Amino acid sequence: MADKVNILGIKVDKVSIEQASDIIMNYIEEGGETKTVYTPNSEIIMQGYRSDEIRDVLNDASLLTADGIGVVYASKILKNPIEERCAGYDVACSLLEKMSAEGKSIYLFGSKPGVAETAAENIQRKHPGLIISGCADGYFDSEKEKQIIEDINMKSPDVLFVCLGAPKQEKWIDYHKKELNCKVCMGLGGSLDVFAGTVERAPEFYQKHGIEWLYRLIKQPKRFFRMLDLPKFGITVLFKGKKFKQE
Ligand code: UDP
16 A cells, blocks of 8 residues: 555655654654655645646645645545544644653744644643743744744754645745755644643544534635635535556
8 A cells, every 4th residue: 555645746645643743752862864754634635736836835744734625535536545633633632642741842933822832841841841932923023033933943843833724825835945044844834822721622522523624614704715715625525536647
């Protein structure tokens, strides 16, 4: 079985949450070039299908995991199945646990002012062995961006969480990765909001039944137009998915 599945041109790694966090721990140990980790859902894969730029950014990642049940279903339709959904937030939780046990460091970047700090407090309480080396919000002009990059580089964290929403965070990481003094950069969407408690994760019922998208839509109706890509994604995979060669 291949270790990646090609979904509309985006090559997603077939890893579980546990495997993903182990791989990231290895990246930390290895050092060398900054590694990049993104967790695309079907909306982002659809954007990658439409845009060469987004597709190339995603395919350039060191690790790409399947966030969202739609991506898992697509892999099954393509007869190259991913066993489990590997959502960014879940990978982050598993990784923080392992990083804490080894005294590794993290920098939290993104979300509205104050959110990263509240997330840091909550994360620190749960993972006392973890070093949280810095926080910055995700609303910046070019001057502030320069200062954020300087601060990250001064603190040189093992892992940088970048939570600017997709595909902004993936593009930001791809553009800046060579100048960042950290071992791993992860794009994690709204995860800091969840760690901070400003946004609730869907209850288990929704997660188990693959309808977390419905919960998010009820809570954040402004997502409606973005979510129109979900049925389009399903139809495109069904009718065009087989044209993309599996490895
Ligand atoms: N965000 C940000 N800067 C921006 C735009 C968005 O920091 O310029 C943050 C926003 O505050 C939120 C996150 O990015 O915390 C996006 O969350 P969302 O749930 O929309 O992202 P997704 O996981 O769906 O990509």
